[in-house]
Amino acid sequence: MQLTEEVIVDMLNKLGSYGEDPSGGISRFLYSEEWVQAQQFLKEEMEKEGLTTRYDEIGNLFGKFEGTKYPDETILSGSHVDTVRNAGHYDGQYGIITAFLAIKYLKAKYGQPLRNLEVVSMAEEEGSRFPTAFWGSKNIVGTAKKEDVAGKLAFDNGIPFEEAMRKAGFDFRDETKELRKDIKAFLEIHNEQGNVLEKEGKSVGVVQSIVGQRRFTVELTGQANHAGTTPMGYRKDAVFTAGKIITEVLTEAKQVGDPLVCTFGKMEVTPNVVNVVPGKVLLTIDTRHTDKEALVSFTDFAEETMKRIAKEDEIGISIDMWMDEDPVPMDENIVNVIANSCDKEGLNYKLMYSGAGHDSQVLAPYYPTAMLFVSSVDGISHNPDEYTKPEDLLEGVKAMAASLYELAYKE
Structure with a gap:
């Protein structure tokens, strides 16, 4: 399998068709029909590549490529599938697609890894339909509580949270369950949502910290x-x-x-x-x-x-x-792995911080976590005009694939 700009853009467009607005943007809210369709599309794509798929109780979607030597160790990557109202084509969904394509590429080139490679399409991050945010990642780390959302009404049509969730086929997490202990690293890639990389002529950012x-x-x-x-x-x-x-x-x-x-x-x-x-x-x-x-x-x-x-x-x-x-530092070892991988691949990158919040800040206190950015044209985000050049999208996938290789295929 070749990593190409065309493959990335095509998959972005396919996923972006679920919840597409007439204006050209995307509105894909938690537990909506469009959200269900998008998750199902991703599930089918993962299964085509031989990944083992599953939903957790609240609707986070996982696709796993089994490791051969360390079956109890998982390198997780991905992002959130929901959007704000009339969003662009990159925020959230680019992170899922990049993780998936990187695993697909590594599978084709190197075969099975030593550790599990797993992609996650998180249920929700934006808080666009209900008065909550980071519902997907907070359920992974066990900090989401039923009482935080029970009885909360949707902004769009007033439907209660639990009614929308159950209609989509999901339910509240069993709060007595232990957290996952197999996750040895989490990597998330995102469009920058700022113009630092563009101003400095860089394609990729390696995030060292998320601001407080x-x-x-x-x-x-x-x-x-x-x-x-x-x-x-x-x-x-x-x-x-x-x-x-x-x-x-x-x-x-x-x-x-x-x-x-x-x-x-x-x-x-x-x-x-x-x-x-x-x-x-x-x-x-x-x-x-x-x-x-x-x-x-x-x-x-x-x-x-x-x-x-x-x-x-x-x-x-x-x-x-x-x-x-509080500010959330990224894991120093994972940051070094990503930076060294970018050096080996000859990628045009810089070390930087994130001025916006992301799922990574929720997972970082529990699992070794790091982020990558790709350049955003004019820094536009949460807008149909949000755009990242195809060549920069490709650089991001290369950075992710090289980093996952170091973490999952090396001793």
Whole structure:
């Protein structure tokens, strides 16, 4: 079997036909008819190649190529099959296809490995249909709980989570079962969803760490008043205070520099009319860094700054940190295996970090885990215009195949 651009693109298009939107994107939500069809397509493709397939209780699909010497050791690779609404053709499904094609290539060229090679098509990562995320990977590591989703309604049609799940043929995991002990490594490849690789002229990224995230909701409370009759010196203008906070915090973020990022992504102004001094502002803040101490240090600065400015302006303030996720380092040994494999193959790559969350961050605390990226044109993602050049798709499959060879075929 030859690894070619045409083979990769053809399989992307075939899988992308399940849930295809008239606009050209893909909408394939957890436990939907399109989701069931996509998983069945992948199952049939795996079985054509002689892989042993199975679903777990919640709908993660696995295809295994048995090892000859270490049957209790598995090298797992793959990604998630669900999408956001009107997604592109690469996020998630490229990772599944790459894992499958890499195993197919290795099977044809080298025969059976010493350790099991297994591809996984994870049930869900995006949280696009129900108010949950990482349902697939969290069930693999045993952190998903029935009470987290029971009774939750679908965003699209209001159907309860468990009804949709059972209609698709699945059910809740037996939470008394032990975790899998055979997984010796997990590898995930993904389109970058950023433009670092493209800007630097690289095809492949070897991910060393996934950023930690802290997210806040901030409410500023001043006093709504007449825009014409309230002198500037007498105002308690919540927007004025918000502007000062945004300017000072983002200026500091720019001074700190990469890999810190900080985003004020949402602002709600009350009463939000042209002739009233704004009495209330709701802000959201998203901060990310690869280093936990640096993330905490910056967010401490941001909180102190917001409180100080609010006090100076006589504005009430409440701060709610509703997300606090630590950075997740990738396994150093697996990262080295991937980097050395890229060197041997002569691939154009760089070591980097991931600024977005992925299933790998869920699996990494339990199993040795590492990620690869392929270049994204203009960094566009979660959009029908998402695109990776075929030659870069091929480089990603080569990197995956070479890495799986080192992990599964070598002593």
